Amino acid sequence: MADLLVIGCGLIGASVGMAMRQAGRDVLLADELPSTTGTAVRRGAGRPWDGSEEATVALIAVPPRRTASVLVELQSLDVARTYTHVASVQSQVQREIEALSQTPSVVLGGHPLAGRERSGPLAAAADLFVGRPWAICAGKDTGATAHADVRALVLDVGADPVELTAEAHDAAVAVLSHLPQLVSSALAATLVTDGSRGAVEPGLRLAGPGVVDTTRLAASDPELWVQILELNAHELAPIAKAAGTRLTAAAEALEALAGPAAPRAQAQATATLRDLLRLGNAGRALVPVKRGAREDAFALVRVTVSDEPGRLAALLTDAGAAGVNVEDVHVEHVPGRPTGVIELLVGRPDVGRLYSALDARGWLVMEPDATDGQRDLSR
Amino acid sequence: MADLLVIGCGLIGASVGMAMRQAGRDVLLADELPSTTGTAVRRGAGRPWDGSEEATVALIAVPPRRTASVLVELQSLDVARTYTHVASVQSQVQREIEALSQTPSVVLGGHPLAGRERSGPLAAAADLFVGRPWAICAGKDTGATAHADVRALVLDVGADPVELTAEAHDAAVAVLSHLPQLVSSALAATLVTDGSRGAVEPGLRLAGPGVVDTTRLAASDPELWVQILELNAHELAPIAKAAGTRLTAAAEALEALAGPAAPRAQAQATATLRDLLRLGNAGRALVPVKRGAREDAFALVRVTVSDEPGRLAALLTDAGAAGVNVEDVHVEHVPGRPTGVIELLVGRPDVGRLYSALDARGWLVMEPDATDGQRDLSR
Numbered sequence: 001m002a003d004l005l006v007i008g009c010g011l012i013g014a015s016v017g018m019a020m021r022q023a024g025r026d027v028l029l030a031d032e033l034p035s036t037t038g039t040a041v042r043r044g045a046g047r048p049w050d051g052s053e054e055a056t057v058a059l060i061a062v063p064p065r066r067t068a069s070v071l072v073e074l075q076s077l078d079v080a081r082t083y084t085h086v087a088s089v090q091s092q093v094q095r096e097i098e099a100l101s102q103t104p105s106v107v108l109g110g111h112p113l114a115g116r117e118r119s120g121p122l123a124a125a126a127d128l129f130v131g132r133p134w135a136i137c138a139g140k141d142t143g144a145t146a147h148a149d150v151r152a153l154v155l156d157v158g159a160d161p162v163e164l165t166a167e168a169h170d171a172a173v174a175v176l177s178h179l180p181q182l183v184s185s186a187l188a189a190t191l192v193t194d195g196s197r198g199a200v201e202p203g204l205r206l207a208g209p210g211v212v213d214t215t216r217l218a219a220s221d222p223e224l225w226v227q228i229l230e231l232n233a234h235e236l237a238p239i240a241k242a243a244g245t246r247l248t249a250a251a252e253a254l255e256a257l258a259g260p261a262a263p264r265a266q267a268q269a270t271a272t273l274r275d276l277l278r279l280g281n282a283g284r285a286l287v288p289v290k291r292g293a294r295e296d297a298f299a300l301v302r303v304t305v306s307d308e309p310g311r312l313a314a315l316l317t318d319a320g321a322a323g324v325n326v327e328d329v330h331v332e333h334v335p336g337r338p339t340g341v342i343e344l345l346v347g348r349p350d351v352g353r354l355y356s357a358l359d360a361r362g363w364l365v366m367e368p369d370a371t372d373g374q375r376d377l378s379r
Numbered sequence: 380m381a382d383l384l385v386i387g388c389g390l391i392g393a394s395v396g397m398a399m400r401q402a403g404r405d406v407l408l409a410d411e412l413p414s415t416t417g418t419a420v421r422r423g424a425g426r427p428w429d430g431s432e433e434a435t436v437a438l439i440a441v442p443p444r445r446t447a448s449v450l451v452e453l454q455s456l457d458v459a460r461t462y463t464h465v466a467s468v469q470s471q472v473q474r475e476i477e478a479l480s481q482t483p484s485v486v487l488g489g490h491p492l493a494g495r496e497r498s499g500p501l502a503a504a505a506d507l508f509v510g511r512p513w514a515i516c517a518g519k520d521t522g523a524t525a526h527a528d529v530r531a532l533v534l535d536v537g538a539d540p541v542e543l544t545a546e547a548h549d550a551a552v553a554v555l556s557h558l559p560q561l562v563s564s565a566l567a568a569t570l571v572t573d574g575s576r577g578a579v580e581p582g583l584r585l586a587g588p589g590v591v592d593t594t595r596l597a598a599s600d601p602e603l604w605v606q607i608l609e610l611n612a613h614e615l616a617p618i619a620k621a622a623g624t625r626l627t628a629a630a631e632a633l634e635a636l637a638g639p640a641a642p643r644a645q646a647q648a649t650a651t652l653r654d655l656l657r658l659g660n661a662g663r664a665l666v667p668v669k670r671g672a673r674e675d676a677f678a679l680v681r682v683t684v685s686d687e688p689g690r691l692a693a694l695l696t697d698a699g700a701a702g703v704n705v706e707d708v709h710v711e712h713v714p715g716r717p718t719g720v721i722e723l724l725v726g727r728p729d730v731g732r733l734y735s736a737l738d739a740r741g742w743l744v745m746e747p748d749a750t751d752g753q754r755d756l757s758r
Contacts (some may be wrong), residue, residue, distance in 0.1 A: 113587050125745050127683045130720045135584050162584045166514035166664045172582020180593040182564045185659030186625040190618050191554055192662045203551020205541045206512050207667050208492050214559040218663040222656035229638050229652055237633035238571050244626035246565040246718070251619035258612035272606050280597035288583055289591050304506045310699035314706040326691055329708040339615055340509030341509045366504050 004153065005055035005080055008072060009040035012086050012125035015059030017045030019157035022126045028055055030208030035270050039095060040121040052079070057149050064231055065197045068096030072095065074143070075101060082149035083107045088173070089231040090137045090166035097139070104141040107129040109166060111135040111178070112159060127158065134159035135167040157378040169294045174235035181225060182240055250276055298327060299351045302366040303358060313364065322357030324350045381389070381405040383532065384434035384459055386449060388419035391465050391491065392440030396424030396508035398536035401505045407434055419500040431458070434607045436528050439464040443610055447578055449476030454480060461528035462486045467552070468735040469545035477518055486520040487529045488545060490514040491538060492556070506537065511566040513538035526701050549750040551613035560604060567597035647679055677706060678730045680723045682737060694721060694742065701736030703729045 003025035006013045010031075017027045017040060029044030031037040037048055058080035060071045064087040071083055073277040083106055087093045088107050098104050114132040134154040138147065164172070231234060253269035261269065289298070305311045312331065319326050328345040346354055358365045381583055382404035385392045389410075398418060406425030410416040416427055437459035443466040450462055468474045469488050477483050493511040517526060520742045533540040541605045543551070559738045608615060632648035639649065650751045668677070684690045691710065698705050707724040725733055 029643075084653070086401055105693065106538075107483050110480055115584055125681070127681060127743075128719055130683060132587070137584060147450050147481040164582055167584070170581050172585050176582065176586045176590045179569060180589045182565060182626065182629050182655070184589075184593055185564055185655050186622050187559060187562045188662030188666075189625055189655060189658035190558060190622045190659055191660065191665050198415075203547050203555065204667055205484065205490055205539070205549070206551050207555045208511070210559045210563075210596050211555045212666055213595055214563055214670050215659075215663045215666050216756035217589050218659035219659075220656070222653050222660065224651050225656050226649055228463055228635065230649065233637035237637050240626060240633055242629035244623050244630050246568055247561065247623035247626055249617060250561050250565070251616055251623050253617035254608065254612040254619055257609050258616050270605060270609065273608055273735035274601050276561070276568060277599070277604050278566050279571055280569035280594075280599075281567075281601065283567030283569065284594045284597040285589055286570050286583065287567075287594050296749060302504070302506060304509060310696070313692055313699045313707055316690070316695055320689035320692045326710070328710045329691070331705070331707045334675055341506055348710045365507075366506060 002028045002055040005058045008061035009036045009121050011119045011123050013043045014040040014121035015128040018126035023137050023156040055080050057082045061097035067093045072100040082146040084110050084150045088228050090169045094166045105143040106146045108142050109137040109145045123218050132159050133162045135169050136163045137163050137169050170235050174232050178236045184217035188215040260279045299348050303342045304364040318361050381434040387548050388415045388500050390498045390502050393419040393424045393450045393500035394507040396710050397505035402535045405546045406571045434459050434463045448471045451479040461525040463489050463529045473518050483520040485525045487521050487525045488516040494683050508524045512541045514548050515542045553611050557615045563596035579739040605679035643676035673722050679726050680733050682721050683743040691712045697740050
C-alpha cells in the first residue's frame with residue numbers, strides 16, 4: 001500500500017507529490033491527461049497509478065467545482081483509508097461531499113495557503129508548502145483516523161496545520177486573501193487610468209516601497225482569480241462593498257476639502273479621513289506579520305553598506321556571531337551610487353545586543369534609540 | 380560661510396543636517412523651539428545658527444502650510460545664495476512663493492520621499508535619504524545656480540534627484556503614495572469590521588504575505604496623514620473616487636454571482652471581475668520594483684535551510700563567492716519547526732549561475748526552470 005494517491009497533477013498536486021517523495025513517502029499519481037501525469041512523474045512527484053493500487057491517503061487536487069464529484073467517485077472504488085482535497089473555498093465542497101458521500105467520516109477538507117503565478121506540474125516545487133499555513137476543515141462526521149492522516153500529510157510537506165470550520169475558513173480567506181487581491185487590483189488599475197492622463201509616467205521614479213507592496217498582488221493571474229473570487233462571492237461581496245464604501249466616503253471628503261466647502265463641512269471631511277486612518281491602524285494591529293507575531297514584537301536595525309557582492313553576507317555573519325537570529329532582511333540600493341542600506345528585522349529583545357555587536361565591528365549602524373519600535377513607512 | 384542652514388529641526392531637517400555633517404559639510408540649525416535645536420545639535424545635525432551667519436543653501440523644513448512665508452521672510456534677511464524646502468505637496472507652496480518672493484530665481488522646491496512613523500529630531504537619521512528619490516521641482520523663474528546647489532545637496536545626503544514640475548510631482552505622489560495609503564487603510568479597516576463579526580480571529584493564522592504587504596501602510600500616523608491628504612485633496616479626490624468606484628463595481632458583481640442572477644447577468648459580473656484583474660495586471664507592470672526596473676528584470680531563487688543563526692549569512696557568502704549581487708532577501712520561517720525558506724531576488728541573467736553555484740555547495744535549491752520569472756504570489 002502506498003502512502004499517498006494524488007488525483008490531479010497540477011501545481012498543487014505535483015508539489016505535494018514532490019514534497020512527500022522528499023520526505024521518503026511512496027506516492028501514486030493520476031491525472032485526466034496522461035501527459036500531465038508523465039510530467040509530474042519526471043519532476044519526481046511519484047509513480048503512475050494503475051487505477052487499483054491502494055494508498056493510506058487520497059488527495060484530490062482538481063478544480064474546486066469538480067472536487068466533490070471526483071472525491072466521491074474515488075471513494076466508490078475504495079482505494080484509500082482517508083480522502084482529502086485542496087479546494088481554495090471549503091463550505092460548498094463540504095456540503096456537496098456530505099450530500100453525496102456514503103462514508104463522510106473518512107473525508108477531511110484541506111487548503112494549502114500557497115501558490116505561485118504559473119500553474120501546472122512544471123511550476124511545482126517540493127518546498128512550495130514550507131512554512132505556509134494549511135487549513136484543515138473537519139466536517140460534522142469526520143473521524144479521528146482521517147484527522148490524524150491529514151495532519152501527518154500536512155506536517156510531512158513542511159506546512160503549518162491550522163484547524164477551523166469550513167465557514168470560518170471561507171470568511172477568513174475572504175478578508176485575508178480575496179479582499180487584498182481585489183483592493184490591490186483596484187489600486188493598480190488606477191495607475192493605468194492616471195497614466196492615460198500622462199501624469200504618472202514622469203513621476204514613476206518617485207515610486208517607493210508603499211506602492212510596490214500594495215500593488216504586488218495585482219500581478220496575479222486573472223483567469224485563476226476570477227474563479228476563486230466567484231466561489232467565495234457570498235463571503236466576499238459584503239466586505240468588498242464595505243471597503244468600496246469607505247474609499248468612496250474618503251474620496252467625497254477629499255472633494256469637500258478641495259472645493260469651497262463651509263468650515264463645518266471641512267471639519268466633517270477631516271474627521272472622516274482621520275477616522276478611516278485610525279480604523280486602519282486598528283486593523284493593521286490585528287495582522288500577524290512574522291511567525292504569527294504582531295508587528296510590535298520586532299524592530300528594525302538599519303545599516304549603511306557598500307553595494308557590492310559579499311557585504312550582505314559579511315553583515316549577516318557578524319549578526320550570527322552575536323547570536324542574533326535575523327527574522328527578515330530588506331535591501332535598499334542607491335541608484336547610481338556604490339552604497340545601500342540594509343534593514344535587519346530582529347526580535348525586540350535582540351536590538352541592543354545586535355547594535356553593539358555591529359557597531360563594535362565597525363558597521364555604520366543607525367542608533368537603536370532612533371529605530372526601536374519604528375517600522376519604516378517611507379514612500 | 381556655512382554650507383547649509385536648516386530652518387526647522389524635526390525629523391527631516393535634523394536628518395538632512397546629520398547626513399550633511401557625515402558628508403563633511405558645515406551645517407547651521409534653527410528651530411522655533413530652542414529645545415528642538417538643542418536636541419538636533421546633540422544628535423550631530425550641526426551647530427546653532429546665530430541669526431546672521433550666511434550659508435550657501437537655506438533649507439526650510441517646516442510644515443507645508445508655513446513653508447512659503449518662512450522661506451520669503453528668510454530671503455528678506457539675505458542669508459543664503461539658494462533657498463529650498465521639503466514640502467510634501469509642491470504646487471501650492473510654489474504658487475505662494477512666486478506671489479510673495481522678490482527673487483524667485485534663487486528658490487527651488489524639493490521633496491524627499493522618505494520618512495518614518497515617528498517625528499522630531501530624536502527619530503532623525505543620517506541615512507534616512509539613502510537610496511530614496513528626492514523630487515526637485517523648478518519654478519518658471521528658477522536659475523542655474525539654485526538648481527546646481529540643490530542638486531548637490533540631494534546627492535550629498537545620498538538621495539536620488541528626480542526633476543519634474545510641481546504639478547507632475549503632486550499628481551505622481553497622489554497616485555504613488557497618497558492613494559496607496561488610503562487604500563491600505565480602507566482594507567485594514569475592513570479587518571476590524573469583520574473581526575467584530577468574530578470571523579477573522581480564528582482564521583488569522585491563515586494570513587500570508589499578501590495581507591501583510593497590502594496593510595503595511597495602514598500603520599501610518601493618522602494626524603500626519605490627514606494633513607498630507609488634505610494638502611493634495613485636489614489631485615487625490617478623483618483617483619480615490621475612481622478606485623472606490625472600481626471596488627464597489629466588483630462588490631456588485633460579486634453580489635450578482637452570490638445570488639440567483641440570470642445567466643446573462645452572471646456572465647456580465649464575471650466579465651467585470653476579469654476586466655478589473657486584467658487592468659490591475661497592466662497597472663502593476665508600470666511599477667518600478669527595484670533600482671527603477673520593472674518586476675520582470677528579476678527572478679527569485681528559493682533555498683530551503685535550517686532556521687538557525689548563521690545559515691542566512693553562509694548562504695549569502697556562497698552567493699557572493701559566485702559573483703552574484705543579491706538584490707533582496709525574503710525569509711520564510713516554519714512555525715514550530717527547525718527549517719525555513721530563503722528567497723533571493725537576483726537579476727534575471729544571474730539565475731542560472733547562482734543555482735549552479737549553490738547546488739554545487741550542497742544547498743537545497745529549487746530548480747530555476749520552475750522559478751524563473753515567477754514572483755511568488757502565495758497568500
